[in-house]
Amino acid sequence: MSKSCVVYAPGTVANLVCGFDILGLCLSDPADKMEVRLLHEKKIIIKSADGYPLPENPEENTAGAPIIEMLREINEEVGFEILIHKHIKPGSGIGSSAASAAGAVVAANHLLGNRFPKSDLLRFAMFGEKVASGVKHADNVAPCIYGGITLIRSISPLDVIPLDAPDLFVTIVHPQIEVRTADARAVLRQNVQLKSAIRQWGNIAGLVAGICNKDPDLIGRSLEDVIIEPIRSQLIPGFAEVKEKCRQAGALGGGISGSGPSIFMLSKNEQTAKDVAAVMQNIYHNLGIDFYTYMSQINKEGVKVVSN
């Protein structure tokens, strides 16, 4: 019987309001379940446990491409069979493709005796994002692998700094509309006013200081995006109402998750996070738009390995 394990690969929130392209956080729920088995031949088999159509060619698969990169760096006759229970909906804006990529490399590394550090796993997982969106970005794979809140200080050279996350709760609403990442990118302006950029980086500095010093009120005051959100939020019906009423219900603040359509809100405690979920549900119920909501603490662990 060959070695195998089960991993839970969680959803993630990228583009943390003012932290566009640099800050992301890891959720506890939803998470994909992945059953991964070590093979003694150079072969990658990927299967869907629940009918989501997956590309059979590993090179075209968000879980397969990172494994190919990992196997390039070890000179052994090994491979993996990966069965994916997809609980994070593709197109939700909470890192579905990143979870497949991160889960696959963490599981494979576990079965190989943890020979790669997280920085290498991140590097491999980014190839999954390239398959998914054409861009080898780390916005979601970084928080998925490291857990907590991650700062991507620089893309080239890659410099990822895991921050010690505060004990906050995250509520997500995923309205069932499609926001194509390409559209979300296309609406952005290439130039911004210097005075807006300064306001944005004041808020980013406040947000990072609030995270590092575990100051929820500073985090709340800093959750303001004067550059991206005013444009992108127009692609998400109900956004302004969600933001306003969730704050009234006690949320510290929040914004678009990734490039949408999901919206996230941070709260100091579980009861507020539940109240916030009720507010979100009510708004999309009234708008006649189907939705999912999720509530969880910031996940400080990232992908979790559960041995068989």
Next chain:
Amino acid sequence: MSKSCVVYAPGTVANLVCGFDILGLCLSDPADKMEVRLLHEKKIIIKSADGYPLPENPEENTAGAPIIEMLREINEEVGFEILIHKHIKPGSGIGSSAASAAGAVVAANHLLGNRFPKSDLLRFAMFGEKVASGVKHADNVAPCIYGGITLIRSISPLDVIPLDAPDLFVTIVHPQIEVRTADARAVLRQNVQLKSAIRQWGNIAGLVAGICNKDPDLIGRSLEDVIIEPIRSQLIPGFAEVKEKCRQAGALGGGISGSGPSIFMLSKNEQTAKDVAAVMQNIYHNLGIDFYTYMSQINKEGVKVVSN
């Protein structure tokens, strides 16, 4: 005999590289010495101890205007006589006017029994900056009053966050050239590329995380300004050489202090800070430009009151 005190009001570095308009730090040296005496009449007398010409009308004086604002909020027949030993050269870019403003309000508050919190003193001191430069900015008065490193998250409403500064050394070179603040403002572009802004806020986030987590290497990696410095540094002869050779001598990094012409460099220890000073001296000696250098630890205390 009426009450009096002596305060030391230190120089400050505003526009901390990528933290343009939001981050500043407090120096230990140079510092103005101010002798302040409580008067029992509504009168403000300001004198120069060393021949620097000062406006006699308190409304036009950087130390006087903040005191006027403070006195507006107390209904008493009191005033102050202030004798200023000006050790921070006006026009140096290390907060000369801020030191006068901050020193005056801290001293006056001390003589009044410390009835105002630092946030009020900051608010008063900003009127001194308005006298000096026409703009009521907090970039220098905030670190001068709070000490350490201060983040100005927002100007309106004013939200200043004192950060717990790491034990770093600061070396300053003040080349004897004139950079008018108005010129330094005029060369800035009103619009910036979004991709440059993102790179800048990645660095700001890294810098704040490095400060909060006391990680000198992360601070060093984050001391990069892709927006302001490439333009403003052209007003300062020798800038590129200073930056490159100081890094080679072991400095973590640095940049323009305020709007120049002073340049500052951060170092992990005193010996490196001294080596950096020698590098700076050598460069301006060779350029035939007169200069001053200063070396000090980050001053965590700010304006220091020494009772008579």
